[in-house]
Amino acid sequence: MTKFTPFWWDGQPQFENTDEPPLSADIVIVGAGYTGLSAALTLSKSGKNVIVLDSEMIGFGASTRNGGMLGSGHKVSTDQAKKKYGEMIAEEIHKEANASLAFTSNLIIENKLDCEFQVCGRLRASWLPQDQVNMSDNLKKLKAIEHFNSNMISPDMMSNSIKTDLYFGGQFYQDHGSVHPRKFHYGLLKLALKAGVKVFGNRPVIKVTQLSKLKQSGFDVVTSNSTIQCKQVLMATNGYTRPNLSKYLSRRVLPVPSFVITTVDIGKDKVKSLLPGGHCIVETRKRYCYYRPTPCGKRIMLGTRAAMHSISAEEALPTLRKMLIEIFPSLADVEISHCWTGFTGFSFSQLPNLSNNKGIYSALGYCGNGVAMAPYLGHMAALKMLNPDQKVTIFEQTPLQTRPYYFGKPWFLPIASAYFRGFDILDYYRRKKSIKKV
Numbered sequence: 168m169t170k171f172t173p174f175w176w177d178g179q180p181q182f183e184n185t186d187e188p189p190l191s192a193d194i195v196i197v198g199a200g201y202t203g204l205s206a207a208l209t210l211s212k213s214g215k216n217v218i219v220l221d222s223e224m225i226g227f228g229a230s231t232r233n234g235g236m237l238g239s240g241h242k243v244s245t246d247q248a249k250k251k252y253g254e255m256i257a258e259e260i261h262k263e264a265n266a267s268l269a270f271t272s273n274l275i276i277e278n279k280l281d282c283e284f285q286v287c288g289r290l291r292a293s294w295l296p297q298d299q300v301n302m303s304d305n306l307k308k309l310k311a312i313e314h315f316n317s318n319m320i321s322p323d324m325m326s327n328s329i330k331t332d333l334y335f336g337g338q339f340y341q342d343h344g345s346v347h348p349r350k351f352h353y354g355l356l357k358l359a360l361k362a363g364v365k366v367f368g369n370r371p372v373i374k375v376t377q378l379s380k381l382k383q384s385g386f387d388v389v390t391s392n393s394t395i396q397c398k399q400v401l402m403a404t405n406g407y408t409r410p411n412l413s414k415y416l417s418r419r420v421l422p423v424p425s426f427v428i429t430t431v432d433i434g435k436d437k438v439k440s441l442l443p444g445g446h447c448i449v450e451t452r453k454r455y456c457y458y459r460p461t462p463c464g465k466r467i468m469l470g471t472r473a474a475m476h477s478i479s480a481e482e483a484l485p486t487l488r489k490m491l492i493e494i495f496p497s498l499a500d501v502e503i504s505h506c507w508t509g510f511t512g513f514s515f516s517q518l519p520n521l522s523n524n525k526g527i528y529s530a531l532g533y534c535g536n537g538v539a540m541a542p543y544l545g546h547m548a549a550l551k552m553l554n555p556d557q558k559v560t561i562f563e564q565t566p567l568q569t570r571p572y573y574f575g576k577p578w579f580l581p582i583a584s585a586y587f588r589g590f591d592i593l594d595y596y597r598r599k600k601s602i603k604k605v
């Protein structure tokens with residue numbers, strides 16, 4: 168029987184705090200995922216009195232639902248970034264992607280966080296021959312910016328990493344790794360609590376109001392049953408930002424669902440025979456499929472965009488299963504133990520952002536790449552709140568945008584689903600054509 172909750176939640180401890188939150192603090196952070204906890208840790212270590220509030224049980228959001236793939240990289244290529252922001256910003260965007268991976272890897276290592284961290288490498292597999300050409304071209308540009316531990320893998324070498332003949336080669340990222348996301352979140356939570364942060368679940372923030380128009384006057388953070396007065400506020404709600412919390416942010420961050428399955432235990436030998444490299448794999452196809460061995464090495468976990476709009480995990484299961492079997496036909500009779508979903512937060516620029524709107528800070532917009540970036544940007548948000556006049560990250564220069572007729576309810580995502588289904592068909596057609604040519 169398939170369970171429709173994250174595999175990562177099985178047998179893991181659940182933090183609870185039954186105390187009443189204090190009525191005041193220096194800083195209130197809304198959202199207790201990687202961003203909120205990492206920001207809270209840095210602020211608390213700098214002597215600030217910090218409260219973190221989450222509307223659900225602690226660890227409800229994407230931070231415990233993700234694929235656990237720890238890496239750098241953005242949805243936009245160097246050329247796209249150069250065209251939009253200019254050469255200098257494009258270079259910094261790439262450097263900070265690398266910096267985020269180094270930051271989060273160090274955070275885990277230095278604090279000995281028990282989260283099954285492995286530097287297993289990541290392979291980005293080419294769905295079309297042209298993808299291989301484009302990746303190789305982009306890689307040369309990235310290497311010209313700064314040292315980048317990545318190389319192209321030719322089609323004949325792919326079998327060292329994966330036993331399928333679906334792909335036309337790939338790009339390998341040596342420094343990328345994997346974690347058990349829920350354990351990583353719990354480790355970060357324990358660090359924050361130890362540093363003095365007060366964390367409360369089941370406390371939805373309903374409203375944040377400025378006490379007076381005067382700069383630095385402070386805020387009232389209103390929850391369903393109390394009001395906390397504070398000097399600064401950080402919104403760390405990413406894909407779970409809803410219009411009732413912030414009309415401004417919900418018009419600028421799209422909640423795009425991602426769906427994940429894990430197989431039942433198929434044994435280490437079987438997993439090794441399919442994924443001999445033990446890497447995390449992501450594809451270049453538009454549907455964006457990603458998979459990896461689970462930390463025990465006995466199951467395969469696969470995620471994909473079963474739909475752009477919110478459907479239930481039950482509805483998504485057949486699509487995910489079909490994708491798994493397409494890649495590994497020998498898993499056709501294998502049962503799926505878990506299937507779940509969660510929301511990623513997409514900015515319209517497809518880049519993360521740190522900003523301050525009317526005195527309220529926000530760090531979000533990771534576009535599905537937040538395991539390394541969210542703890543990093545949370546830390547950067549904390550540095551910004553400590554030194555508001557200093558520029559701390561290039562993601563202050565990737566402004567949040569909105570679109571006409573978008574008021575925070577993504578009415579167009581079902582249309583986008585149909586559009587991307589069209590793209591999928593086109594991807595298959597292009598592929599068939601290229602196979603004929605080869």
Ligand SMILES: Cc1cc2nc3c(=O)[nH]c(=O)nc-3n(C[C@H](O)[C@H](O)[C@H](O)COP(=O)(O)OP(=O)(O)OC[C@H]3O[C@@H](n4cnc5c(N)ncnc54)[C@H](O)[C@@H]3O)c2cc1C
Pocket residue numbers: 197198199200201202203220221222223226227228229230231232233234235236237238370371372373403404405406407408409412424425426427470508509510511512530531533534535536537538539540541
């Ligand atoms: C299925 C899935 C797979 C993914 N796989 C990967 C991956 O393999 N690698 C990778 O790099 N990234 C991945 N991601 C993305 C990554 O998980 C996120 O970018 C990251 O966890 C974001 O962290 P966060 O702290 O900003 O947000 P979240 O962890 O989503 O936390 C936001 C929190 O805000 C709370 N909240 C919302 N509104 C309120 C309110 N009004 N009051 C109080 N609290 C509120 C929510 O309850 C939630 O707990 C994946 C995401 C999903 C959903």
